[in-house]
Amino acid sequence: MSALAPGVAPRSKADLAMIMDIPVTMQVVLGTAVMPVANLVKLGRGAVVKLDTNIGDPVDLIVNGRIVARGEVVVLETEESRFGITLTEIVPPGSRPQRTKNGGV
Numbered sequence: 001m002s003a004l005a006p007g008v009a010p011r012s013k014a015d016l017a018m019i020m021d022i023p024v025t026m027q028v029v030l031g032t033a034v035m036p037v038a039n040l041v042k043l044g045r046g047a048v049v050k051l052d053t054n055i056g057d058p059v060d061l062i063v064n065g066r067i068v069a070r071g072e073v074v075v076l077e078t079e080e081s082r083f084g085i086t087l088t089e090i091v092p093p094g095s096r097p098q099r100t101k102n103g104g105v
Helices: 013-019
Strands: 026-029 059-063 066-075 083-090
Touching: 059 083
Parallel strands: none
Antiparallel strands: 026 059, 059 066, 066 083
């Protein structure tokens, strides 16, 4: 028998199967911007908002409000009008920062 912490039961495939259909919200955050409301209300079609991210910087993959990975933005080869990301880093579970409401970590 394997050594488990007291009160911790081994996971079976049936236990994991129960959670596999639970929907989660996934976001890819390209960058953030902070501006006064006065500038926000002046925005219109064609306006450019400068983000805090540079070209080539990794983007955050967020699941249910927590950063779980980082990656690079790519154009999908099969659908040139769509973006995707290539994962470059998986954030370890113990160090997953939560995104704040204003977009920062």
